[in-house]
Each structure stands twice: as C-alpha cells, then as structure tokens.
Amino acid sequence: MKDLLRTSDLRRVDVEMILDTAAEFAQHPLSKSEALKNRTVAIYMNKPSTRTRLASESAVAHLGGTPIFIRGDELQLGRGETIADTAKIISGYCDALIVRTFAQGDVEELGANASIPVINALTDDDHPTQLLADWLTIRETFGKDISGRKFAYLGDGNNMAHAWLTMGAIMGAHVVAATPSGKWAPDAAVVAKAQEIAKSTGATIELTDSAESAATDASVIYTDVWMSMGDPEAERAEKIRALAPYSVTNELMNLAAGDGIFMHCLPAHRGEEVSADVIDGARSVVWREAFHRRSTIQALLYHLVRGEIKGS
Numbered sequence: 001m002k003d004l005l006r007t008s009d010l011r012r013v014d015v016e017m018i019l020d021t022a023a024e025f026a027q028h029p030l031s032k033s034e035a036l037k038n039r040t041v042a043i044y045m046n047k048p049s050t051r052t053r054l055a056s057e058s059a060v061a062h063l064g065g066t067p068i069f070i071r072g073d074e075l076q077l078g079r080g081e082t083i084a085d086t087a088k089i090i091s092g093y094c095d096a097l098i099v100r101t102f103a104q105g106d107v108e109e110l111g112a113n114a115s116i117p118v119i120n121a122l123t124d125d126d127h128p129t130q131l132l133a134d135w136l137t138i139r140e141t142f143g144k145d146i147s148g149r150k151f152a153y154l155g156d157g158n159n160m161a162h163a164w165l166t167m168g169a170i171m172g173a174h175v176v177a178a179t180p181s182g183k184w185a186p187d188a189a190v191v192a193k194a195q196e197i198a199k200s201t202g203a204t205i206e207l208t209d210s211a212e213s214a215a216t217d218a219s220v221i222y223t224d225v226w227m228s229m230g231d232p233e234a235e236r237a238e239k240i241r242a243l244a245p246y247s248v249t250n251e252l253m254n255l256a257a258g259d260g261i262f263m264h265c266l267p268a269h270r271g272e273e274v275s276a277d278v279i280d281g282a283r284s285v286v287w288r289e290a291f292h293r294r295s296t297i298q299a300l301l302y303h304l305v306r307g308e309i310k311g312s
Helices: 012-027 051-062 083-093 104-113 128-142 159-170 188-201 211-215 233-246 286-305
Strands: 040-045 066-071 096-100 118-120 150-154 174-178 204-208 220-223 261-264
Touching: 012 128, 012 159, 012 286, 040 051, 040 083, 051 066, 051 096, 051 286, 083 096, 083 104, 096 104, 096 286, 104 118, 118 128, 118 286, 128 159, 128 261, 128 286, 150 159, 150 211, 159 174, 159 188, 159 204, 174 211, 188 204, 204 211, 261 286
Parallel strands: 040 066, 040 096, 096 118, 150 174, 150 220, 174 204, 220 261
Antiparallel strands: none
C-alpha cells in the first residue's frame, strides 16, 4: 500500500503492526532515529492544527528526517496550479506527504499523482491518523482482547463518526454511533462500507438516536466538537439544538461500564459536547490520546515508507 487515504484502506493486521511499533515509539521515540536520515517529509495543512502539526513534525524528526511545513496559502495551488502538478513537484523533493485539508477528493488526487506515500491527516470525510491514536489508547487501557466490549460515539455524524465506525469494523469491535437522524447522521455510504467490512471481521456496527442506549455499558464514550471547520455558521443554532441530547455529562458516563473511559479527539468545547467535569475528570484519557498522535504517525510513516503495509 503506497498511501493511507481512508481508514478503510487498512486491514486489522496492518493496524496491529502499526500499533505495536507505536507502543515502542511511545516508550522509546528515538529507537529508529535513522529511518528517515537525510530524507524530507512535506506536511501540507490547509486547515489550522495543533496536535496534527506538532505530532507530524516531531514524528518526522524522531525518525531522523526533516519536516517541511507548508500552509495552504504558500503553494501555487491558490494561483491555479493543478493538484496533479503539485503532487509531482512535491514527489521530486520529498519522501512522503502528510495532508490536512477539506475535500477528500483532493487527498485522493494527490495520492493518485504522487510517487511518494501520501497520508490523510484529516479531511471532511475521514480522519485515519486520529483513529490509530485512539486505538493505541484503547489497547493501552484494555489490552488487545476487546471481546465483550462496546465502543460508543456520540454526537455529530461527521468525519470522526465515519472513522470510528470504519476502524471499529476493521478491528472486529462492537461500535455504536448515536447521532440525530437526518442531515447530521453519518453518511450512508460510509455506514454501508463499515457494515461490509464487519461481515469479514465479526464486528457489530449499530446506529441509534439514543445517547443513553449507546452509553449503557460502553467501555469507551467518544465525542467530537459540534461545529467543525467549514460548517455553515448559519446552521449553528439548529445544529446545537439537535446535538444537545448527546452532550457527554456525568449522568451519561455513569451509564458506562465500570472501567469505561472518556475520549475526545480535541479541541474540546466544555459545556457543549462534553461537560468540564467529564473531560477533566478521572475517567478521561484525552491527554494520553493526544500524546499518541505522535507515536502513531511516527509508526505509520516508518512502515509506509518501507512498503510494509499491505492494505485492504
């Protein structure tokens, strides 16, 4: 597999290999410090970033490479140069490309035209690198055996909901997504793809509009911001009203399994999708989860540039 463009590109064996290496990097981040020696990785971000930028730049540096950060307004794309031409140019200078942008199609076009590995570090459709960090955190908390556990996502049926359903299917997990019905539900095609993957992995994929049902006996309760970058501001009031029943409060956390944890990809808006006492409480693992963005991007880069990820 040359690129990681969608979560569904991965197989469970790939994820397990990446997580094994990421767990090593979490403890010993410089253990492969010559893997990218004298090599460069372009990090192109058309959306603001805290964790993804810091994780990507430090991951490249810990592998011995040089990260080259590029903002969206710094390329000739804004003056009409095509995505295909840009991909070919970057391929001539760099050994991999990490991309954070809006349209999934742009990432796929970069992958199709680049001769180097292209990594989707977030689009409006998907967020595969976040899910690797999430599952390393889950494995660190519960171990590799997830049989009998339920993983709940609550809130907007956005790119994070898509990635969670897909990765849960790949990992053979029981995943429940609780969202409003209608325009803030997960994309039907993504749900269908997750259900298709689940047939071969033994996963269970559920959709509900009940936050309480999803949270009951869940090992993980996960949420994301209600207003994502690029969401129409005119829809804010309507969207917040629709999502208010999915706010993760202590009352919802009390429905979770006794060892259940709270997760969030961050940034968080306390008082909206999660209460302050939950995200800052004893059951929250969001800071460890954020730390693992670096561990998992480092492992993903390590295996991808070596051609060791087979893909779906």
